[in-house]
Amino acid sequence: MKLFEKILNPRDIRKKLGQNQEEFWTRIGVTQSGGSRYESGRNMPKPVRELLRLVHVEHLDLTKVRREDFEIVEYLREQHPDLYKKLKKAAKSWKSGSESSSPLDADADDES
Incomplete structure (x- = not known):
């Protein structure tokens, strides 16, 4: 089961x-009346569930999300x-x- 499918009742959140x-x-981006219907049990489309998860469960500010950020993450993961x-940690x-130094400092230590 995918993470966004675990959102059973948005009213609880x-x-x-x-x-x-x-x-x-x-x-x-959902109207109050539309949200009320979802809270009453109407089937919520996957994109709405995913947005709900990102904004209200993961606390992601959608105004700060940029395509290039995802491209950078994808590049780092693959290449x-x-x-x-290290960066994730x-x-x-x-x-x-709890951490004041850069993860790149560890690379410099490894090379010496």
């Missing part, structure tokens, strides 16, 4: 976030998997505030 329907649904893993540490 909305209530956990403390948002009203208007706030919650407009962030992903430089070790660097991708460093980003997690950075988000939690």
Whole structure:
């Protein structure tokens, strides 16, 4: 089962976030009335579920998403998997505030 298919009831997510329907649904381009229908059990299309997951579960700000960012990630994953893993680990540490050095510093240490 894919991750976005695990969103069973968006109402539960909305209530956990403390948002009203208007706030919650407009962030992903769905009208309040459309969102209300989804919360009442109407089948939610996969693209809407994915947007809901990205915005409300993963807390991604869609205004900051750019195609080139995805192209860079794809390039790193395919062409430089070790660097991708280091950067991913460093980003997690950075988000939690526990790492001050760059993952590229480790490469410099490896070469000496």
